[in-house]
Amino acid sequence: MAYWLLKSEAETWSWDQQKKAGAKGAEWTGVRNYQARNNMRAMRQGDFGFFYLSGADRCVVGIVRIVKEAHPDSTDDTGQWDCVDVAAVADLPKPVTLADVKANPKLKDMVLVRNSRLSVQPVSAQEWSIICKLGGLAKPPQA
DNA sequence: GCCAACGTTGGC
DNA sequence: GCCAACGTTGGC
Numbered sequence: 001m002a003y004w005l006l007k008s009e010a011e012t013w014s015w016d017q018q019k020k021a022g023a024k025g026a027e028w029t030g031v032r033n034y035q036a037r038n039n040m041r042a043m044r045q046g047d048f049g050f051f052y053l054s055g056a057d058r059c060v061v062g063i064v065r066i067v068k069e070a071h072p073d074s075t076d077d078t079g080q081w082d083c084v085d086v087a088a089v090a091d092l093p094k095p096v097t098l099a100d101v102k103a104n105p106k107l108k109d110m111v112l113v114r115n116s117r118l119s120v121q122p123v124s125a126q127e128w129s130i131i132c133k134l135g136g137l138a139k140p141p142q143a
Numbered sequence: 144g145c146c147a148a149c150g151t152t153g154g155c
Numbered sequence: 156g157c158c159a160a161c162g163t164t165g166g167c
Contacts, residue, residue, distance in 0.1 A: 007165095033150075054165060098166080117149060117164050145167085152161080 001142070003123040004039065004049035005112060006064065006086065015051055015061045018088045025067040025087030028120075029075045036120035040084050041070045048141055049086070050123065050131065052112070058098040060131060063089040063141055092135030106130055 006028060008014070018026065031037055043066045051062040068085030101107045107130060111121040123131075132140035 009165095035150095058166075115149085116166070119164085147166090148164085150161105150163080152159100154159090155157090 002042070002044065002047050003125065003128040004043060004047060004066075005052055005060075005121045005123050006049050007052045007054045007119045007121075009055045010053050010057055011055070015053065015088070015091075018051060018062070018064065018086070021087065023067075023087050025065075025085040027074060027083045028086045029073050029083045031073070031083065031120060032076075032081060033119060035118055037082055039120040039122060040082055042122075043069060043084050045069055048089070048128070051088070054119075059095040059100075060092060060135065061095045062091050063132075063137075065089045065141075089141060090137070092132075092137065094134070094136040096131050096134045100134060101131070104130065104134070 028040070031040065045066055045068065047066040049064045049066065050060045051064050052060050064086045066084050067087045070082040070084050072079060073081040073083040098112070101110060102113060107113065107127060110123070110127055111118055129140050
């Protein structure tokens with residue numbers, strides 16, 4: 001079981017849209033970066049992830065789950081890009097901002113801090129539980 | 144709106 | 156295979 005962080009801009013794909021997609025989830029399309037693609041290929045059904053809003057919001061707003069493993073991205077003509085299907089699981093009662101993450105010494109090595117441009121990132125088990133706690137989840141979802 | 148960081152492309 | 160030029164992302 002692994003943990004991930006997926007970035008989106010609210011204008012492109014909002015947390016509301018993700019929640020409306022329900023338990024069946026929706027394709028996480030549009031990733032055109034090899035590192036991000038490889039991370040998606042490493043995802044397994046049932047893995048959890050954070051839903052992070054980049055741009056003006058810059059915060060983790062919710063928990064998602066991988067409901068379908070990597071398969072070809074239907075928005076890609078070249079056949080070289082994949083996507084996974086992702087379903088919303090829970091809101092974070094208190095969104096965790098990028099500033100919160102940067103202010104926490106235990107989170108200073110997060111990819112979000114170290115390589116802010118990578119749109120699909122691995123998250124360590126420790127980072128996972130810290131951010132869940134900061135977000136007001138008494139019991140972080142885990143395997 | 145600006146700029147730094149990073150990834151990709153293409154000429155050599 | 157190297158590196159300069161360019162485009163994109165994302166934080167501020």
